[in-house]
Amino acid sequence: MGSLRVESFPLRPGAGLLLVAVLLGGEAAAQPPATRSIYCCDVGGQPICGDILPAACYGRAYRELSPSGVVRRTVPAPLTADELSRRAELERQRRAEEAERQRQQRLDQALLETYRSLDDLERRRDRELRDVERTLEALREREAALVERQRALIQDATRTDKSDVAASLERDIRTLDSEIVAQRGVLEAKTRERAAVLERFAEDRRRYLELTAEDGGMPSSR
Incomplete structure (x- = not known):
């Protein structure tokens, strides 16, 4: 017997399953009860x-219902294009958040493995700052020496009456101008490096305290 379709036929509330059972009566004898299903959706109520x-x-x-009216499963409507787009965006956000979580986890693990204690962190900070300060002091001394040498040349140039000597001094003064500008650029870069060291260790210290507080105390010394 071919399959009987009952579709596009609005039913009064409460009469749907009864009519379906009557119309499918012939089918019921030909199909095992456990495998028969009735499919229903709501159209216009x-x-x-x-x-x-x-x-x-x-x-x-x-x-999907059994002949007795028990709902075997409910199948949702297919997603619209907008819903598919929103779901894809949510999945993208979830993956980005998970990637960021894993990245932070790796950074935290590296931080805890780098410093044995808070004192260790602060000692390393102070040592690195001392190295930067020594370099800064040497750069400042070099800058001061260049400026002083240029000042002396300028004074010599104002005292000489010989044009060839004055021209030579002028070239040396311009050369020193370039050296002073370059030296000040190096000095500014090293000053920024010092600020970056302070910022990095401040962030490491803040995060280290958070992690060790979460663990209930300071990690043991290695």
């Missing part, structure tokens, strides 16, 4: 049912 999914139910949420 009315149930539309059939022994296969009615055409009116395409693109809609529908229910």
Whole structure:
């Protein structure tokens, strides 16, 4: 016997399953009760049912019922293009957040492995700052020496009456101008480096305290 379709036929509330059972009576004798299903969806507030999914139910949420009316499963309506787009965006955000969580976890582990204690962190900070300060002091001394040498040349240039000597001094003064500018650029870069060292160790210290507080205390010395 071919499959009987009951579709696109609005039913009064409460009459849907009864009519389906009557119309499918012949089918009931030919199919094992455990395998038979009725498919229903709601169209305009009315149930539309059939022994296969009615055409009116395409693109809609529908229910699969047993002949006795027990809902075996509920199938949601297919997602719209906007819903698919939103779901893809949420998944992208979830993956980005997970990647950031894993990145932070690796950074935290490296931080705890780098410093044995808070005192160890502060000793390393002070040592690195001392190295930067020594370099800064040497750069300042070099700058001061260049400026002093240029001042002396300028004074010599104002005292000489010989044009060839004055021209030579002028070239030396311009050369020193370039050296002083370059030296000040190096000095500024090293000053920024010092600020970066302070900022990095301040952040490391803050995060180290957070992690060790979460662990209930300071990590043991290695």
